Amino acid sequence: MSLRRCILLLLDGLADRAHSVLDNKTPLQAADTPNLDYLAKKGLCGLMHAARPGVPLPSEIAHFAIFGYGKEFPGRGPLEALGAGIALTPGEVAVLARLVSVEVKNGGLYILEDKFNITDEEKEAIFSAIPRVSTEEIEISFKPISGVRGVLLLKGKVSSHFSDIDPLKKNAPVFEIEPLCSEVATLKTVKALKDYLIQVWRTLEKHPVNEKRRQKGLPPLNFLITHRAGMMGKVEPFPERWGLSAATISSGVIYWGIGKYLGFHVEKAKEIGNVAEEFSWRLKRLRELSDGFSFIHVHHKGPDEAAHRKDPVLKKQVIEALDAVIGENLDWLTSPENLLVVTSDHATPSSGPLVHGGEPVPILIYGAGLWQDKVNEFSEIACAEGALGRIEAKDFMYLILNFLETAVLGGLCYGKVPRPYFPKKTKIFKV
Numbered sequence: 191m192s193l194r195r196c197i198l199l200l201l202d203g204l205a206d207r208a209h210s211v212l213d214n215k216t217p218l219q220a221a222d223t224p225n226l227d228y229l230a231k232k233g234l235c236g237l238m239h240a241a242r243p244g245v246p247l248p249s250e251i252a253h254f255a256i257f258g259y260g261k262e263f264p265g266r267g268p269l270e271a272l273g274a275g276i277a278l279t280p281g282e283v284a285v286l287a288r289l290v291s292v293e294v295k296n297g298g299l300y301i302l303e304d305k306f307n308i309t310d311e312e313k314e315a316i317f318s319a320i321p322r323v324s325t326e327e328i329e330i331s332f333k334p335i336s337g338v339r340g341v342l343l344l345k346g347k348v349s350s351h352f353s354d355i356d357p358l359k360k361n362a363p364v365f366e367i368e369p370l371c372s373e374v375a376t377l378k379t380v381k382a383l384k385d386y387l388i389q390v391w392r393t394l395e396k397h398p399v400n401e402k403r404r405q406k407g408l409p410p411l412n413f414l415i416t417h418r419a420g421m422m423g424k425v426e427p428f429p430e431r432w433g434l435s436a437a438t439i440s441s442g443v444i445y446w447g448i449g450k451y452l453g454f455h456v457e458k459a460k461e462i463g464n465v466a467e468e469f470s471w472r473l474k475r476l477r478e479l480s481d482g483f484s485f486i487h488v489h490h491k492g493p494d495e496a497a498h499r500k501d502p503v504l505k506k507q508v509i510e511a512l513d514a515v516i517g518e519n520l521d522w523l524t525s526p527e528n529l530l531v532v533t534s535d536h537a538t539p540s541s542g543p544l545v546h547g548g549e550p551v552p553i554l555i556y557g558a559g560l561w562q563d564k565v566n567e568f569s570e571i572a573c574a575e576g577a578l579g580r581i582e583a584k585d586f587m588y589l590i591l592n593f594l595e596t597a598v599l600g601g602l603c604y605g606k607v608p609r610p611y612f613p614k615k616t617k618i619f620k621v
C-alpha cells in the first residue's frame with residue numbers, strides 16, 4: 191500500500207534547555223517515552239528551525255513557515271480575530287489587546303500586574319466600559335476573545351505599521367507606540383491609537399470596579415496593552431499550494447485562525463485540563479477524519495504551557511502523558527498508509543526570562559521506505575545525530591511531497607502555474 195496521507199503531530203514548545211533538576215537533561219530527554227523512542231528508532235530523525243537558529247519564534251510564525259508560507263503572514267491580530275469568528279474586512283487592522291494593571295512612574299505607564307483573579311461580573315463591567323471611538327477618518331473598537339484578552343479593530347484610513355507596546359511581562363515599562371514608516375496613514379493611526387489608549391486608561395482608572403478592587407488590595411484592571419498588529423491579505427490556500435487537502439485538530443483561536451486563513455478544515459478541540467484525555471480525543475478524531483484528508487495537523491500545547499510555568503518537571507510529565515497516548519494509537523499511526531511526523535514549532539525554555547527559545551526542535555519522520563538512521567531516542571540531543579540533518583521549516587513541505595511521492599521533478603511545469611506536486615487534473619493535449 192502506498193502512503194496516502196501525512197499526519198503531523200505537533201507538540202508545541204517541545205524543545206527546551208538542560209535543567210539541573212533533571213540531571214542536566216532537557217524535559218524531553220529526561221522523559222520516559224518508549225513510544226516516541228520506538229518511532230525515532232524506526233524512522234528518520236533530525237533537527238528543524240522555522241527561521242534562523244537563535245531566533246525565538248512565536249507559534250503562529252513557526253506554523254506558517256512549517257506549512258510552507260512566509261511573507262504572506264498577516265499578523266497575529268487578524269489571525270486570532272479570524273479564529274474567534276470576528277469578521278475582518280480588507281483594509282481593517284486588528285491588534286491584540288489585553289487588560290493589565292498599570293501605575294504612573296516618571297510620567298509614563300508601568301505594568302504592575304498582568305495576571306488576575308477576576309470575577310465574570312467584574313470583567314463584564316470593565317469590558318463594557320471600554321470606549322468605542324470614531325473620528326472622521328478612524329474608528330476603534332474592542333472585541334473580547336478569551337479571559338482578559340481580545341483585539342482592537344481599527345477601521346478607516348488605517349495602517350498596521352506601528353510598534354508593539356506590550357513587553358509581555360510585569361514590572362516593566364509600557365513601550366511607546368512608534369510608527370514603522372512615515373506614511374500619512376501610519377502616522378494618523380499611531381496618533382489615533384495613542385489617544386484612544388489614553389482615553390481607555392482614564393476611563394478604567396476611575397471605574398467603580400477598580401475602586402472596589404483597590405479597597406480590597408487587588409490590582410486594578412486599568413489599561414489595554416497592545417501587540418502584534420496586522421491586516422488581512424490574500425493568500426494562496428494550502429490545498430492549491432501543496433496539492434494536499436488539509437485539516438487541523440487543535441484548541442486555541444490562533445490555530446483555528448491559521449487553519450481558516452490557509453484553507454484547512456478546522457476541527458475545534460476542547461481544553462478540559464487533562465493532557466491525556468485531550469490528546470486521546472484529538473487522535474480519535476484524527477482516525478475518524480483520516481480518510482477525508484491528505485495532510486492532518488494534530489496539535490497539543492501541553493509542553494509549551496508547562497514550560498511557560500517554568501516547571502521542567504511538569505513539562506517532563508506532560509511529555510510522558512502525550513507519549514502514552516501515542517502508544518495507545520501506535521498500531522494505527524504506523525500503518526503503511528500513514529507518513530507520520532512528530533515535531534514542534536519552537537523551543538520553550540522551562541527556566542529563565544525568555545518567552546520562547548531559539549534552539550532548533552527535534553523532528554522524526556516515520557513511513558514506509560524512509561531511511562532508518564542510528565537514532566534510538568526522541569530528544570533534541572539524539573536527533574542532532576539523525577540522517578535528516580538540520581532542516582529549515584521552508585524545506586518541510588517539499589520533504590513531505592517527496593515522501594508522499596507526489597513531488598514533481600524540479601524544473602518541470604504542467605499547466606499555467608508551476609507547482610511542486612504532480613497535478614491530479616490537467617488539460618489533456620487535444621487533437
Ligand SMILES: [Zn+2]
Pocket residue numbers: 202203248249250494535536
Ligand atoms: Zn508554539
